[in-house]
Amino acid sequence: MFFVKLNAKTDSGLIESKLYSEDTFYPSLLKDLKKCKSEVLIESAFITCKRLNQLLPTLEKLKSKKIRLVVNTRDPRNGDSEYRRNDALEAISKLQHLGIQVIYTGNHHRKLAVIDRKVLYEGSLNILSQNNIELSHSKKSPLA
Numbered sequence: 001m002f003f004v005k006l007n008a009k010t011d012s013g014l015i016e017s018k019l020y021s022e023d024t025f026y027p028s029l030l031k032d033l034k035k036c037k038s039e040v041l042i043e044s045a046f047i048t049c050k051r052l053n054q055l056l057p058t059l060e061k062l063k064s065k066k067i068r069l070v071v072n073t074r075d076p077r078n079g080d081s082e083y084r085r086n087d088a089l090e091a092i093s094k095l096q097h098l099g100i101q102v103i104y105t106g107n108h109h110r111k112l113a114v115i116d117r118k119v120l121y122e123g124s125l126n127i128l129s130q131n132n133i134e135l136s137h138s139k140k141s142p143l144a
Contacts, residue, residue, distance in 0.1 A: 005032075005121050022125055029113060029121060033058050036115050039068040043110040046084075046129035047073055052091040055128070059098060069100040071128065074108035091128070 005018045005028060020028055033040065040062065062069060076088035092102050113121040121127075 005119065020121075020123070022130065025121070025123075025125060029127070030058055032115050032119050032121075033062065036062060036065075036067055038116050039070070040116075041070045041072065041112075041114040042127055043072040043108070043112045044126045044128035045074050045108045045111065046126045047071075047076070047088045047091045047095075048084075048129040049087050049091045049094070051127075051129050052094060056094065056098075059095075059100065063098050063100070069098075070103065071095055071100055072103045072105055072108065072110070073128070074106070075104040078106075 005020065018028070059069060071092075073088075073092070076085045076092070080088065095102050111123055111126055113119075113127055115121075
């Protein structure tokens with residue numbers, strides 16, 4: 001699983017990009033989320049409570065700073081097993097409870113994050129459901 005991060009143009013006019021693996025993706029994303037000033041769009045076809053619970057502290061901090069958060073996903077009531085459907089609906093409920101706008105898109109399969117319309121992460125990892133990597137919540141963690 002790989003993700004490419006594209007930043008705004010550099011001083012030379014070129015667009016900067018970096019390639020991430022599933023091991024390096026979340027620390028970079030979380031670092032950029034902490035710098036966010038106005039809005040975040042996350043597109044993730046699938047959502048799980050396990051991954052969302054790891055990201056909630058960061059999302060809560062963004063909401064407390066009045067940052068606009070939008071999640072675009074597929075409707076979990078269409079085609080998932082009962083367990084996955086219930087898990088996704090619970091996660092979506094948590095997002096909505098925080099005041100995060102959730103949009104359903106049919107046949108959704110995009111995997112990206114856009115931060116302040118300047119930073120783009122695009123790749124093959126479902127940001128809100130990938131469960132192979134554990135995130136630490138210690139004070140020294142990028143989540144803190």
